[in-house]
Amino acid sequence: MLAAVLDGEIALREDYPEPSPGRDEALIGVRVAGICSTDLEILRGYMNFTGVIGHEFVGEVIAGPREWTHKRVVAEINCPCGHCEFCRRRMRNHCPSRTVIGIDGRDGAMAERIAVPAANLHEVPEGVSDDEAVFVEPLAAALRILEQVDVAGASVLVLGDGRLGQLAARVLNGRARRVLLVGRHRGKLAAAEYRGIATRLVDNFVPAADVDVAVDATGAASGFDLAMRAVRPQGTIILKSTTAAESGMNLSPLVINEITVVGSRCGPFDAAIEELASGRVEVADLIGARFPLARCAEAFEAASSGENIKVLIDVQ
Amino acid sequence: MLAAVLDGEIALREDYPEPSPGRDEALIGVRVAGICSTDLEILRGYMNFTGVIGHEFVGEVIAGPREWTHKRVVAEINCPCGHCEFCRRRMRNHCPSRTVIGIDGRDGAMAERIAVPAANLHEVPEGVSDDEAVFVEPLAAALRILEQVDVAGASVLVLGDGRLGQLAARVLNGRARRVLLVGRHRGKLAAAEYRGIATRLVDNFVPAADVDVAVDATGAASGFDLAMRAVRPQGTIILKSTTAAESGMNLSPLVINEITVVGSRCGPFDAAIEELASGRVEVADLIGARFPLARCAEAFEAASSGENIKVLIDVQ
Numbered sequence: 001m002l003a004a005v006l007d008g009e010i011a012l013r014e015d016y017p018e019p020s021p022g023r024d025e026a027l028i029g030v031r032v033a034g035i036c037s038t039d040l041e042i043l044r045g046y047m048n049f050t051g052v053i054g055h056e057f058v059g060e061v062i063a064g065p066r067e068w069t070h071k072r073v074v075a076e077i078n079c080p081c082g083h084c085e086f087c088r089r090r091m092r093n094h095c096p097s098r099t100v101i102g103i104d105g106r107d108g109a110m111a112e113r114i115a116v117p118a119a120n121l122h123e124v125p126e127g128v129s130d131d132e133a134v135f136v137e138p139l140a141a142a143l144r145i146l147e148q149v150d151v152a153g154a155s156v157l158v159l160g161d162g163r164l165g166q167l168a169a170r171v172l173n174g175r176a177r178r179v180l181l182v183g184r185h186r187g188k189l190a191a192a193e194y195r196g197i198a199t200r201l202v203d204n205f206v207p208a209a210d211v212d213v214a215v216d217a218t219g220a221a222s223g224f225d226l227a228m229r230a231v232r233p234q235g236t237i238i239l240k241s242t243t244a245a246e247s248g249m250n251l252s253p254l255v256i257n258e259i260t261v262v263g264s265r266c267g268p269f270d271a272a273i274e275e276l277a278s279g280r281v282e283v284a285d286l287i288g289a290r291f292p293l294a295r296c297a298e299a300f301e302a303a304s305s306g307e308n309i310k311v312l313i314d315v316q
Numbered sequence: 317m318l319a320a321v322l323d324g325e326i327a328l329r330e331d332y333p334e335p336s337p338g339r340d341e342a343l344i345g346v347r348v349a350g351i352c353s354t355d356l357e358i359l360r361g362y363m364n365f366t367g368v369i370g371h372e373f374v375g376e377v378i379a380g381p382r383e384w385t386h387k388r389v390v391a392e393i394n395c396p397c398g399h400c401e402f403c404r405r406r407m408r409n410h411c412p413s414r415t416v417i418g419i420d421g422r423d424g425a426m427a428e429r430i431a432v433p434a435a436n437l438h439e440v441p442e443g444v445s446d447d448e449a450v451f452v453e454p455l456a457a458a459l460r461i462l463e464q465v466d467v468a469g470a471s472v473l474v475l476g477d478g479r480l481g482q483l484a485a486r487v488l489n490g491r492a493r494r495v496l497l498v499g500r501h502r503g504k505l506a507a508a509e510y511r512g513i514a515t516r517l518v519d520n521f522v523p524a525a526d527v528d529v530a531v532d533a534t535g536a537a538s539g540f541d542l543a544m545r546a547v548r549p550q551g552t553i554i555l556k557s558t559t560a561a562e563s564g565m566n567l568s569p570l571v572i573n574e575i576t577v578v579g580s581r582c583g584p585f586d587a588a589i590e591e592l593a594s595g596r597v598e599v600a601d602l603i604g605a606r607f608p609l610a611r612c613a614e615a616f617e618a619a620s621s622g623e624n625i626k627v628l629i630d631v632q
Binding site: 086091094096148209221224233234239240241242249251252253254255256257258259260261262263264265 | 402407410412464525537540549550555556557558565567568569570571572573574575576577578579580581
């Protein structure tokens, strides 16, 4: 089958072996996949991944458990062992033996077909388009913030105007007392402003140790540093960026100001689907470009350029 | 008066001006002061402090509000403005206009006399000796951990066998399900073991992502890195070290394992006095050396050597 395969660099393979679903797995025909910044980090060597890349996708179940056949689905990306202590304690996303779709030990979604545990599937309702459904995974990651910190009554700063920052700002807007999105790109900020979100160019932003919660979705160590200076004493930083820190980063503001840092990763798919189905969060304007799978190398170039908020890959 | 004054380096001054207590301040004759690792950091330039150094002390009130006169006291180190938003919200330790005794904008305790806001004073009960009372400030900092995280039922790792690590381990032992103190010094670890605390040399400690709470009291960036690897997914790191991070520190484990980092600074003096008065925490064995104020330079040399857990300065 056709697949975008990472082995040092991204290459299109026409003869990639068909996935062979295990027991309790479904075979899915992929319709659309998305490129996210984790994919770009993986390209630079993060997780030492080799195989089919991609973990944001929507598709249709071709084979597998009867109750799923022919359904349009998205899939949670962590595939836990199911019987360790973490799995028993409902911390399946932290199972130490887990594989992760397109990230760690398991082929991803930028291929004609993918095999996924049926337990990971969520049906996509009719009102949610394929393009929107590709955003379920990152939108769930944004919604994870609401599970970790109480934002009611809080002033929240979102750092980073990329895809995750945009989704976080959209999820928080209306739920927190005040939301400000700070980023580097006038065009991306304009997209958020169009949705009623207050924004500021980072060059015009002066951190004043006064926000209750800062979300670092910059993907850069400088974002964490800015968050430390922007958050009030005893405030909270939600850390979404997995990027290595720059040299000589000083964590002493965390101690002096008794700041809490909360690492934040994957979130609730059901809630993300509901946000899209209800129209509470709109995402269509975040799509910057799209390519057929056969042109996956171009798609990754476009995603790396920093100009496009979201690049989609049409598989079928 | 005699005073240990920092101005680039520590020097004994015999003619340092007497403090002039403001309204609502007490004049205190210092009896004993302690050197802590923050003092050593200040010597290396932290906070750009100049003036009389020292913030851990016990003394006797010479003049000031009548209810305090002749009382033996210790004093909280943060001196807030009293009328800003943080002061009104009972976050006095985070008042942005605060001065801090011997650390920021206010002369410290390694002098014959010191002026301190009466609101900061706590009386030392008879059963607590002068030497023990010097530990009230760092012991309060250790007790701050109990205000920030629920340790009941938790396995807790304390990293760093210096003064703060020792006090944290002693405070946590018996309150957490399990406490392990990890450090570099056999002698210091032996002191903790004598108090019934499990210990391990850092060279023999293999982090296994399995403890619920890790307290970083190492004063080194390597301690934070070790804490990130020792704590379980969704566990908590209590950060006590104000030391700058080493180059290239990678914070991605915080995100991947959704670890919470809680910056932790000053704590409750009343609770610390109670721990000492009740004999629940013993500290006398932590005193490694003592010098008269006239030999303050030697005292700082001894404290810097890393051999003494705690160096005291006898003022009167």
